[in-house]
Amino acid sequence: MLKMRNLHDFDLPNDGEISLCEINGRVHSMNHDYTNVSAFTTTVDNHPKVHITRDLLHPLSSGDEGKALFLPVNISFLKQLTQVYCEQGFIEALHTASSHNQLLISSSASIILDVLKYIRKVRLVLNPNLKYSGPVIIKDFSQTRNWQSFTIRCIAWHLYETKVAVVTCDDSVRIFSGDSSIITPLLRCKQQKHITSIAWRPLSNTEIAVGHENGIIIWNVDANSLVTRPSVSNALMLSRDDHRPVMSIAWSPKGDKLVSAAACDNTILVWDVELDKTSSLKRPAGSGNVLVKWSPSGEKLFSCSDGLVFRVWDCRNWECERWTVLSGRVQSACWSNCGNTLLFASNTEPIIYGVMIKNDLVFKNDSDSSSNQALPLFETSKIEIDGVIVGGLVQCLESDPKGKHLAVLFQDTNLVAVFNIIRHPTLQLIASSLVIGMAEEQPSTISFLQQFEAGACLTIGWSSGRIQYYPIIYTDLSCNLNYTEQLDSRLYSSSRITPF
Incomplete structure (x- = not known):
């Protein structure tokens, strides 16, 4: 050996x-x-030159800056409650109602808040990830290094053109083209917070999916438009209450299906985008999923949980083959172009593994695990080369x-x-x-x-x-x-x- x-x-x-x-x-x-x-x-001379400095970023706002321009006025309780509900949501409206001296309404709001608090405690026992905020979870599971602090979070190249979408830490998506005369579209809206992943839609020149903390936004970016900042009316919002934060999205090679994985949901959703309908892929293991990758042929789908288990799905009948790592979880993975080789690495071992998936052996029965084994291909432990530290997890x-x-x-x-x-x-x-x-x-x-x-x-x-x-x-x-x-x-x- x-x-x-x-x-x-x-x-x-x-x-x-x-x-x-x-x-x-x-x-x-x-x-x-x-x-x-x-x-x-000279092969990259016509590629877009991109350097996004901090002064080009949009300042993160809380939405309350404009309130300082107005004098406080006395408004009725019902009007105040309606305003809080419209601006901040149901929970904040309950807190507002409970703090007033409206006996029936205030006591009812307090009871509802107590019930919601106990429901949340039960959910925390079943799913410990819920006690963390979205940005903390995303930072822990993201494919991006230093997701919270670095300027660039994601890069996605268009499938057919020399055009690249770049996600920055101000939750904006900028689309750069090799033609300097074309304007640079900026995709940004208040619903698009804490972006985790982006993917251009296959067999389409204009659609791009953006995965963020609370769901997915499908933008339609017309290359011939002179508008630098497309309106949210050009976007399709996809979300489910328990499917968050969305950590990873992937289009099928034909562009007819979109899959998404969420860190606090152990169900993988398969979206019919135009109809806003979903099918669910669910198997017990872990409390959420953090990565999905469709094979180039479209016959298989890789998914990994936030625990030891990762799976390879047969997209023809949606049966899956279950694998486990020795410790931790799968940190990252990618398919070969033929779709028969899967490379992956865990978050606890400095080793890159490979799995050869043979079409005539995998998915022949309903066994929980394949007889095949992963091959340790390369050790990436930290070493020093000429005074420079290289490698690691x-x-x-x-x-x-x-x-x-x-x-x-x-x-x-x-x-x-x-x-x-x-x-x-x-x-x-x-x-x-x-x-x-x-x-x-x-x-x-x-x-x-x-x-x-x-x-x-x-x-x-x-x-x-x-x-x-x-x-x-x-x-x-x-x-x-x-x-x-x-x-x-x-x-x-x-x-x-x-x-x-």
């Missing part, structure tokens, strides 16, 4: 330099004061659309690791490059460009608000259809990884 590979296989750029691109397996870097990826390749995994590369974002170290994925003769991860940012920058989120003919293009959102493109180029695609299988074949062809 061969020793598992680790981060010692990587090389850092020269001191003072940062990695800019990879061309035919060779990493090119340049001094951080003179970074210019165009010196090596994984925050996020992303694979490119062609299934040849894996990008890894770590929880508390400041480099992004890029691997080559080899599936033959055995599933392997081969160290490729380490991407480091400017001074004091930390990576917050990663994503791959969906359409990139020259190879693959990794997109990194940095804590400064800067977005970096890291292209991985194959100059002769006709001779490199099996690029990853050919990498150092003499060195790796004899290696095997034994299931644990």
Whole structure:
């Protein structure tokens, strides 16, 4: 049995330099004061240049600022109660009613508040996550590093155009295009609070789903419109009372279904968006779900709970195969382009695992667990390379659309690791490059460009608000259809990884 590979296989750029691109397996870097990826390749010259500084963000408001402009007046109790109900909701209206000297109404409101308090205590016993606020839960389960404090929270590339949606910490979604003459739409409304995920709808040029604490908003963004801030009338609101905070959303490859996972709901919802109807996928395990990923073929759906259990669903009959990790929970996962390989990492082990899912073995019966086992592919324990700390627990995994590369974002170290994925003769991860940012920058989120003919293009959102493109180029695609299988074949062809 061969020793598992680790981060010692990587090389850092020269001191003072940062990695800019990879061309035919060779990493090119340049001094951080003179970074210019165009010196090596022009493939990203037409990509939007994005750097969102703090002064471009919208200040977070409580909605009470305008009240200071008006003098207080005496209004009737009923009118005051109606106003509180309309502005702050039912619970605040009960508190207002209980504090007045209206005997019948005040005593009734106090009784209702006491009943609601005991109901909440019972719910807390059944679901401990409810005692935490939404932002705290999102921070704990998010795929984004330092979700609360970093400027960029999510990145999503359009499936058919060079267009990217960027979520910032002011709960805004900005859509940047490669054509500088096109305006930059800003998607923002008061219902859209604490955004967790975004996803463009397949087979559509204009629709994008935004998952947030209290539900999902489907925006319709017309590329030909001259309006920089589309109205909420162009949006479709989807929500369910017990399905929150929404942590992850995923469109089916045909765009006809949208699935969502919520941290305080152990039911996964499958939405018929146009009809605002849902179907439920529910199995006992944990108190909520934190991640869903649809396979590229649309035949399988990955979901993981906030506990040991994760599942692979057969989308033809919605039967599931149950898996468990040794400890903690699955932190992040991604599918290969063929839909037969699942890579994942837990929040307690610095190891990337792989699962080979074979169509002729999985879902043949109703057994609770498959006889297959996950393969430990790569150890990511923290090490020091030339004085720089690299690795640790994984925050996020992303694979490119062609299934040849894996990008890894770590929880508390400041480099992004890029691997080559080899599936033959055995599933392997081969160290490729380490991407480091400017001074004091930390990576917050990663994503791959969906359409990139020259190879693959990794997109990194940095804590400064800067977005970096890291292209991985194959100059002769006709001779490199099996690029990853050919990498150092003499060195790796004899290696095997034994299931644990």
